[in-house]
Amino acid sequence: MTPGRTVRLIWFVTWFNVRILLASEFFILTTFIAPLIFATLAFFLFRSGGGTAGQTLLYVALGAGMMGVWSTTLFGCGGAIAWQRWEGTLELLVNAPSRYDYILVGQTLGAVVFGFYGILATLAWGVLLFGMPIEATYPLILPLSLLAAIVSLGSLGMLIATTFVLYRHANALGNLLEYPIWLITGLLVPVATLPWWVHPISWLLAPTWGMEAIRGATIGAAPPTLAIAMCFVLAVVYYIAARVTLVFVLAKARRDATLSLQ
Amino acid sequence: MAASGAATPAIEAIDLVRTYQTHTGVLRRRPMTVEAVRGISFEVKPGELFGLLGPNGAGKTTTIKMLITLLLPTSGAARVMGFDVVHDTTAVRQRIGYVFGGDRGLYDRVSGIDNLRYFAELYGVEPSEQRRRIAALLELVGLTGRENEKVEGYSRGMRQRLHIARGLLHDPEVIFMDEPSIGLDPVGARELRQTVRSLVDAGKTVLLTTHYMFEADALCDRIAVINAGRIVALGSGADLKDAIAERTIVEIETFGVTDEAVERLRRDDDVSAVNMEERDQSQILLVQSERGAHITQRLLSLLGDTRVGKVVAREPTLEDAYVHLIATTGHDEARAARAASVQ
Numbered sequence A: 001m002t003p004g005r006t007v008r009l010i011w012f013v014t015w016f017n018v019r020i021l022l023a024s025e026f027f028i029l030t031t032f033i034a035p036l037i038f039a040t041l042a043f044f045l046f047r048s049g050g051g052t053a054g055q056t057l058l059y060v061a062l063g064a065g066m067m068g069v070w071s072t073t074l075f076g077c078g079g080a081i082a083w084q085r086w087e088g089t090l091e092l093l094v095n096a097p098s099r100y101d102y103i104l105v106g107q108t109l110g111a112v113v114f115g116f117y118g119i120l121a122t123l124a125w126g127v128l129l130f131g132m133p134i135e136a137t138y139p140l141i142l143p144l145s146l147l148a149a150i151v152s153l154g155s156l157g158m159l160i161a162t163t164f165v166l167y168r169h170a171n172a173l174g175n176l177l178e179y180p181i182w183l184i185t186g187l188l189v190p191v192a193t194l195p196w197w198v199h200p201i202s203w204l205l206a207p208t209w210g211m212e213a214i215r216g217a218t219i220g221a222a223p224p225t226l227a228i229a230m231c232f233v234l235a236v237v238y239y240i241a242a243r244v245t246l247v248f249v250l251a252k253a254r255r256d257a258t259l260s261l262q
Numbered sequence B: 001m002a003a004s005g006a007a008t009p010a011i012e013a014i015d016l017v018r019t020y021q022t023h024t025g026v027l028r029r030r031p032m033t034v035e036a037v038r039g040i041s042f043e044v045k046p047g048e049l050f051g052l053l054g055p056n057g058a059g060k061t062t063t064i065k066m067l068i069t070l071l072l073p074t075s076g077a078a079r080v081m082g083f084d085v086v087h088d089t090t091a092v093r094q095r096i097g098y099v100f101g102g103d104r105g106l107y108d109r110v111s112g113i114d115n116l117r118y119f120a121e122l123y124g125v126e127p128s129e130q131r132r133r134i135a136a137l138l139e140l141v142g143l144t145g146r147e148n149e150k151v152e153g154y155s156r157g158m159r160q161r162l163h164i165a166r167g168l169l170h171d172p173e174v175i176f177m178d179e180p181s182i183g184l185d186p187v188g189a190r191e192l193r194q195t196v197r198s199l200v201d202a203g204k205t206v207l208l209t210t211h212y213m214f215e216a217d218a219l220c221d222r223i224a225v226i227n228a229g230r231i232v233a234l235g236s237g238a239d240l241k242d243a244i245a246e247r248t249i250v251e252i253e254t255f256g257v258t259d260e261a262v263e264r265l266r267r268d269d270d271v272s273a274v275n276m277e278e279r280d281q282s283q284i285l286l287v288q289s290e291r292g293a294h295i296t297q298r299l300l301s302l303l304g305d306t307r308v309g310k311v312v313a314r315e316p317t318l319e320d321a322y323v324h325l326i327a328t329t330g331h332d333e334a335r336a337a338r339a340a341s342v343q
């Protein structure tokens, strides 16, 4: 396949996946509604604690939005595989003449990009209802932070998806990964406030650095260079791991008939 | 490794075997091996319409899944258009289309045409070709005018037709259809058969599976009857009929026939098979015999005081041939699938 066709394919799959997610009540709830609820609760908590500084509101809103991004990544990449298996489309996708890893890249990007719309929704909500100021200490770095976060979460999503291709019951695991990751990647409270032994786990997870890159560019005291770099490093590591796993997973699926529910 | 030309079969299966590892029991799970396909060989010529006919659980789907590269054979080999299904997967996938029966395998929340556009891209249809190709396929399967509706509102038949359009997007040379008429009403099933015919008329090779004997007979150039993972007969509908052509079928309508009476018929030396169909008030015994119509009197006396209605002696049909093949080759699981059959 020519590079042009490959780009077109990935773009096509991304866009199609965004449309599928838009048509799903579950994802509207996960990506748009749930973060608004979290943000609202947090705003009220902070307000009753007397802390109404604009920066705190922004910190909270971005965290709530990122929670939505993580949930959307988890369910839009991993959970989507389980749904495709159930719908009977997984076999069609894996068995198409196009390379399945490109299809997965497109699906993953679709989910993550969709998730980031949720951040916009949360910010708009904060501005409209709580008079949250929209400001960024490093406005020129912010686009790079967003890109870094999208790429690293996308790569992680792809790694999650490959394992879901393999295991028919991976969805149960997926559900377990939602709330703990919110907590240990610093979306709710800073990682520094968590027990020391959690820190190494946090450092291996893309949302930690993605969040830090975005918060750093908006309310940080220094440019989030390390966080942005870590996003790209982790993205490469996840992507290589996903590609290696996928070769193994696809071979096993053909051997063990795991792609369909019979 | 690849080759094309008139001599190359479109599909070649060589002693295909496939087993599944599963578990039995809910609490104490014991590993279990299911021998789904136990050594199947056949060849399909280019442009041929070939049928795999067999009861549920015979191994039809498993065979197809091996041929379309979805499953690895446990042993044996297969080639499609000369390409090995284990190693040359991309070459095989580019040349085949497949359609599974049932209503799975579509994106319900978007329109029919969006489904087709998506798969056209995945199947590598040239962008400049896509629009024309999709329009032609919508026309072929009779969905023109409904393509912008969401698939969740489609009827069973419309879904099935959309599946077929999907399977044909990249203009494949070989088309696999797994029970394509399942769940369709008689009109839908007839339209489907016309579509399948038109594909073959257009030069495609088609392998379809069905558990309806009449469908196989009406459509297929050749039929492989498959039972419990093995091919038990292979030939044209006429060939299969010939295998029992010298037999006579005596249809006896009875009212409340006892198992012992059926057993007496079965044990008679001149009777080769007895099949029973339950009706509302009565039972129809289909007795196969090699002795011609004059056996009728004997059969009636063997039935003793059973109340008997209409009695007809006739030539065997393909259905009789099928029933005979399945009954004489079946293992227990296959036999259980056909409820009221007594051999």
Ligand SMILES: Nc1ncnc2c1ncn2[C@@H]1O[C@H](COP(=O)(O)OP(=O)(O)O)[C@@H](O)[C@H]1O
Residues within 6 Å of the ligand: A257, A262, B020, B021, B022, B034, B035, B036, B037, B054, B055, B056, B057, B058, B059, B060, B061, B062, B063
């Ligand atoms: N994924 C699977 N795991 C375990 N057993 C299977 C699986 N798929 C099919 N089987 C078993 O293999 C046999 C053949 O099935 P199948 O090929 O689906 O038959 P058919 O399509 O003719 O109805 C059946 O006994 C079925 O239960």
Ligand SMILES: [Mg+2]
Residues within 6 Å of the ligand: B057, B060, B061, B062, B178, B179
């Ligand atoms: Mg089947």
